[in-house]
Amino acid sequence: MPYTYDDQNIFAKILRGEIPNDTVLETEHSLAFNDIQPQAPVHVLVIPKGPYVSYDHFAQNASDAEIADYTRAIGEVCKLKGIEDGGFRMISNAGENGVQEVPHLHVHILAGRPLGRMLDKA
Ligand code: 5GP
Numbered sequence: 747m748p749y750t751y752d753d754q755n756i757f758a759k760i761l762r763g764e765i766p767n768d769t770v771l772e773t774e775h776s777l778a779f780n781d782i783q784p785q786a787p788v789h790v791l792v793i794p795k796g797p798y799v800s801y802d803h804f805a806q807n808a809s810d811a812e813i814a815d816y817t818r819a820i821g822e823v824c825k826l827k828g829i830e831d832g833g834f835r836m837i838s839n840a841g842e843n844g845v846q847e848v849p850h851l852h853v854h855i856l857a858g859r860p861l862g863r864m865l866d867k868a
Contacts, residue, residue, distance in 0.1 A: 751797040757850035761795055771823055775815035778823045787858025788827050788834070792820050798851045800840035820853060829857035835864075 752758075760767045760779070767779040770790050781789040794816050798804035805813070824830055834857035839846040 749799045749803045751799055752849055753797065755848055755850050757791075757793050757848050757852065758797070761793070771819055771826060773815050773819050773822075775812045776819035778819060781854065786856040786861065788829055788856065790823050790827065790855045791852045792816070792823055792855065793850055793852045799849050800844075800846065800851055801838045801853075802840065804851050820855070823855055827855070827857065829855070832857060835861050 756765070759765045761777065767777075769777065769779050771778040771792075775795050776792060777795060778790050778792040781791050794804055794808065794812055796804075796808060796812055798808060804816070808816075820836070824834065834855055837854040837856065838852065839854075
């Protein structure tokens with residue numbers, strides 16, 4: 747499926763510095779910041795700086811340097827937040843069935859409380 751990136755999405759505006767964010771980590775190709783409506787004591791969003799809509803779009807098109815940086819940034823956030831012992835969940839919603847609200851790739855890192863089952867059965 748061809749992806750069209752909308753550069754007016756809210757995370758593009760965060761990357762351009764047009765709206766503020768609570769930064770957890772910034773690297774050459776990635777930015778991690780706290781979710782504005784946290785659903786757990788730790789709720790960090792990690793995004794690539796490049797114009798990628800979803801994880802598959804990124805994985806199919808990003809450079810090796812971007813992919814390595816993004817993966818390392820996720821690992822660094824887990825270390826910074828001290829969540830390896832208690833455990834965590836990573837979620838990346840995509841498209842309509844994934845109920846993705848912001849069309850710029852983001853991984854949610856959730857931790858700090860029991861997170862329940864992965865999906866309800868509805
Ligand atoms: P999605 O449903 O697309 O996977 O999740 C989008 C996430 O972005 C939601 O958890 C929402 O709270 C978060 N979000 C939306 N707008 C903003 C914003 O302006 N700043 C921050 N930090 N998070 C946002």
